[in-house]
Amino acid sequence: MEKCAVEVDGLRVVRGGRTVLPDLSLTVPRGQVVGLLGPSGGGKSTVIRAIAGVQRVAKGEFRVLGLPAGSPALRTRLAYVTQSPSVYPDLTVTANVRYLATLLGAPDPAAAARDAIAQVDLASHADALVGRLSGGQRSRASLAAALVGRPEVLLLDEPTVGLDPVLRRDLWDLFADLAAGGTTLLVSSHVMDEATRCDRLLLLREGELLADDTPAGLLAATGAEDAEGAFLALVEAASGCDATGEVAS
Numbered sequence: 001m002e003k004c005a006v007e008v009d010g011l012r013v014v015r016g017g018r019t020v021l022p023d024l025s026l027t028v029p030r031g032q033v034v035g036l037l038g039p040s041g042g043g044k045s046t047v048i049r050a051i052a053g054v055q056r057v058a059k060g061e062f063r064v065l066g067l068p069a070g071s072p073a074l075r076t077r078l079a080y081v082t083q084s085p086s087v088y089p090d091l092t093v094t095a096n097v098r099y100l101a102t103l104l105g106a107p108d109p110a111a112a113a114r115d116a117i118a119q120v121d122l123a124s125h126a127d128a129l130v131g132r133l134s135g136g137q138r139s140r141a142s143l144a145a146a147l148v149g150r151p152e153v154l155l156l157d158e159p160t161v162g163l164d165p166v167l168r169r170d171l172w173d174l175f176a177d178l179a180a181g182g183t184t185l186l187v188s189s190h191v192m193d194e195a196t197r198c199d200r201l202l203l204l205r206e207g208e209l210l211a212d213d214t215p216a217g218l219l220a221a222t223g224a225e226d227a228e229g230a231f232l233a234l235v236e237a238a239s240g241c242d243a244t245g246e247v248a249s
């Protein structure tokens, strides 16, 4: 079995005539929660889309679970939760998740749906129409739909946006539990304090990978006190400036 769930080598993506990812290489080890962090517009969604096999790429090699990204064989082994919830608003949470479970061939779709909905702490709204849920509840319904097939690789694009601190903490606890059970998670976020919940961090800015390290390794390498400070230190080092904006000699 491959040590890495995802291997990307020399990925180049052009969107709307602009090079968004010039030449990106990264790996995501199996059974870990890897955070893809960085400012808005840096290319996080584009990386996730490429790994999910739904982004046209100009160049690069990448494999997911040892297979080329986008392979039909990955459809049941990888789940991708987009930034906008992808559930039917005119169906209940249960109907949405059970539908996915049926499509994925779960032996007992109703039980699988119940479990997935409980995992995202949405049991109290299981019978509510998705269209009548709050934004955060809707994104959890989307996450339940992704979890119901028990994917080996879970790609989550900004899953904690719009959630209160308690729900955010619970969701990160769930990610850690899933990883402990062997699932590989790549989670994008622009909230730097979520970095501490990850096993590894990929810091992405303007399509360039500034760091690929553990949270502790990143702090040690930069001498910063938190992920935000580490990120700033790396940006300054990359642009050849010190903290005051002066160009280093």
Ligand SMILES: Nc1ncnc2c1ncn2[C@@H]1O[C@H](COP(=O)(O)OP(=O)(O)OP(=O)(O)O)[C@@H](O)[C@H]1O
Residues within 6 Å of the ligand: 015, 016, 020, 038, 039, 040, 041, 042, 043, 044, 045, 046, 047, 190
């Ligand atoms: N459909 C598109 N057509 C052309 N350019 C796009 C398209 N979608 C995104 N881009 C550009 O690609 C770049 C990277 O966008 P991407 O959505 O990957 O960033 P991101 O880090 O996920 O941002 P955010 O955190 O705001 O979602 C941005 O400059 C954006 O303007």
